[in-house]
Amino acid sequence: MRLTLLGPTDYKHMPWKNGGGSTLELLQDPAPDGGFNWRLSIADVATPGPFSTFEGIDRQIMLVGGNGMVLSFDNAAPPVVIAKPLRPQAFKGEWRTDCRLIDGAIQDFNVMVRRAWGMAAVNAFDLVKDQRLTLAVAPLTILHLLDGTAECGGENLQDGNTLRLDSDRTETVAIAITSAKARLIVISLKAHEGSAP
Numbered sequence: 001m002r003l004t005l006l007g008p009t010d011y012k013h014m015p016w017k018n019g020g021g022s023t024l025e026l027l028q029d030p031a032p033d034g035g036f037n038w039r040l041s042i043a044d045v046a047t048p049g050p051f052s053t054f055e056g057i058d059r060q061i062m063l064v065g066g067n068g069m070v071l072s073f074d075n076a077a078p079p080v081v082i083a084k085p086l087r088p089q090a091f092k093g094e095w096r097t098d099c100r101l102i103d104g105a106i107q108d109f110n111v112m113v114r115r116a117w118g119m120a121a122v123n124a125f126d127l128v129k130d131q132r133l134t135l136a137v138a139p140l141t142i143l144h145l146l147d148g149t150a151e152c153g154g155e156n157l158q159d160g161n162t163l164r165l166d167s168d169r170t171e172t173v174a175i176a177i178t179s180a181k182a183r184l185i186v187i188s189l190k191a192h193e194g195s196a197p
Contacts, residue, residue: 001137001171004164005155017052021045023110026144026162037117038189039110040142040162045069046105054093057112060122062088064146064183066106072098082108086124086183109144111187118191125184127177133184138170140189148182150175 012025021043028039042064051071061082063069068083074096082089083102091097093112113120125133127148135141143152143163150157152175157163165173175184 001153001173002166003153003155004166005157006162006164007158008160010162016043017054018050021047027142027164031114031117036112036114037191038113038120040144040187041110041112043108043110044105045099045101045108048100049098051097051099053096054112056115057093058090058115058119059093060088060090060111060120062086062109062122062124062185064107064109067101067103069102069106069108070100072100086126086185088122088124109146109185113189116192118189120190121188123186125186127182127184129177129180131177133175133186134172135175135186136170137165137167137173139167139191141165141173142187142189143175144185144187146183146185148177148179148184150177150179150182150184152176 006027013022014025015022023041023043026040029037031037063082063085068081070079070081072079080089111120111122145157145159145161147159152163153173155163
């Protein structure tokens with residue numbers, strides 16, 4: 001298993017595609033056409049308004065700070081209220097999506113995957129000291145520690161660290177929480193048969 005630890009100096013601040021705000025990009029897998037196969041990011045949303053559109057992209061979004069938002073779509077999908085932290089909400093990137101803030105600015109975590117490339121499973125955990133998680137890794141799992149400290153595979157994670165785990169076969173890895181509390185996001189990425197890993 002190959003482990004790659006990333007921190008704030010590895011991340012990239014970039015404007016929203018529609019110019020309405022900015023995003024902290026944690027990690028992405030570039031695609032040959034200049035886009036991405038998958039992308040992980042955290043956005044600060046201070047004002048209501050439309051989301052950028054991403055044709056052919058499956059999105060999952062979760063609240064990680066603030067009082068939440070309501071997303072409305074231009075198709076038959078009903079509006080969704082995102083007010084409970086760490087609960088992923090899936091929607092299509094090509095849907096015209098409008099955001100209304102419930103009570104002030106929020107921060108959200110985004111997972112975007114090119115539909116033709118593959119898929120992502122997103123889970124998030126509120127954990128306490130000495131709690132351990134055991135995860136299966138194959139072929140690619142990414143951990144993002146929102147806050148707290150943890151240990152995984154000999155790597156010590158601090159607030160805001162991202163740990164990428166690559167494996168050519170199914171392996172398990174243990175994550176141990178070393179702070180009083182911690183919030184951890186786990187993203188498992190899998191390419192379709194024939195897609196690049």
